[in-house]
Amino acid sequence: MPFLQEKDAAYIRTRFEREMQHDVSLEFFAPTTSGLALPDVGGEYAEYTQKILAEVATLSPKINLTLHSTLSEPEAAKARGIAHTPATAVIGAQDYGVRFYGMPAGYEFATLIEVIIAVSRGSTTVTEQTRAALSQVSRDVHVQVFVTPT
Amino acid sequence: MRADIVEAGEFPELAGRYNVYAVPKVVINDTVEFVGAQLEPQFLRYVLQASSGDTSPSPSP
Structure with a gap:
């Protein structure tokens, strides 16, 4: 059963068409990606996340979904700095460092759509002033935003 | 700079x-x-504070 209603899918498809520039790769990481959920490792969340991403990927030819098992491909997870699962790395013309941990449902689904567009364009609505201040930062900055779907 | 969006319920x-209580x-x-949401200048101030290694509480906006 599709996760999105047709009118929502149509709206997102139009936005992607109008606003996306570069291709975006959604790299999904879970212990197993075969649909055989392992008990006690968040298997159900991972399965739903994978379904949501698969549906989003159908909304634009510029979106590619790749599935990685952290059990059989630990080096792939390491390369993307994946700390927990389920995880989704949103990669554009370059890796801007954006990761989703957990299921992008509820309000966070809208966040996922905005992130895909921002990564695709390689830009955000951040002001010139803020950009200038951030360009002076030499240390690594790790921002973690804790959210819930409601 | 990297940004993680973490579903709190899935990662207790x-x-x-x-x-994380709110x-x-x-x-x-x-x-x-x-x-809570912050205006961009205040968010920037927090980022700069974190990157300078200063962990003293920041003044209220």
Whole structure:
């Protein structure tokens, strides 16, 4: 059963068409990606996340979904700095460092759509002033935003 | 700079480590944290504070 209603899918498809520039790769990481959920490792969340991403990927030819098992491909997870699962790395013309941990449902689904567009364009609505201040930062900055779907 | 969006309910250990009782909660470099949406200049101030290694509480906006 599709996760999105047709009118929502149509709206997102139009936005992607109008606003996306570069291709975006959604790299999904879970212990197993075969649909055989392992008990006690968040298997159900991972399965739903994978379904949501698969549906989003159908909304634009510029979106590619790749599935990685952290059990059989630990080096792939390491390369993307994946700390927990389920995880989704949103990669554009370059890796801007954006990761989703957990299921992008509820309000966070809208966040996922905005992130895909921002990564695709390689830009955000951040002001010139803020950009200038951030360009002076030499240390690594790790921002973690804790959210819930409601 | 990297940004993680963490579903608090799915990662209770992580949420517990950072004392997440309300969302959205933002934690920068494990040192600077705040709850709720912030205007861009204030958000920037928190980022700069975290990147300077200064962990003293920041003045209210």
